[in-house]
Amino acid sequence: MSSGSYKLPQSVLVVIHTAQREVLLIERAKQADFWQSVTGSKDSLDESWRDTAIREVHEETGIQVGTPDAPASALVDWEIENIYEIYPIWRARYAPGVTHNTERVFGLRVPRDIPVTLAPREHTQFVWLPWQAAADRCFSPSNAEAILQLPRFMGKVRA
Numbered sequence: 001m002s003s004g005s006y007k008l009p010q011s012v013l014v015v016i017h018t019a020q021r022e023v024l025l026i027e028r029a030k031q032a033d034f035w036q037s038v039t040g041s042k043d044s045l046d047e048s049w050r051d052t053a054i055r056e057v058h059e060e061t062g063i064q065v066g067t068p069d070a071p072a073s074a075l076v077d078w079e080i081e082n083i084y085e086i087y088p089i090w091r092a093r094y095a096p097g098v099t100h101n102t103e104r105v106f107g108l109r110v111p112r113d114i115p116v117t118l119a120p121r122e123h124t125q126f127v128w129l130p131w132q133a134a135a136d137r138c139f140s141p142s143n144a145e146a147i148l149q150l151p152r153f154m155g156k157v158r159a
Contacts (some may be wrong), residue, residue: 006095007041012053014038014106015146022112023134023147026060026123035137049104050077057108062117069114078153080105082142105146107153
């Protein structure tokens, strides 16, 4: 987001997980105990959901989709869209009058030992948790619900 511009109310949520259903959660830098999956807004209206997911995963975790540890086929569009009210503390980032966001959900299967490099201005630490414990730790209801859908989507990853 460039200075003086607003965030688009279209974002992705990427549940990064292992074949054993462990889920990567990251803690927000400015909100202690605010655990979440990778999230982020489109940079432009013409940026695809998939391109947004790939960019956000790399920006927030250092994981590059399209590499041997995270092949492009491991990023799966779950074809779920959540529409939710933007928390009041973050509304100033959006154009006046924007109150809701559309969030597209993806899953990304990676090996448990994949290196994770956080963006220090955004996140302070990460943890791998069993999927149900990860859902319990998330602050966002839509994030928790997405993680609870993980078993349903595990078979959609192409080898």
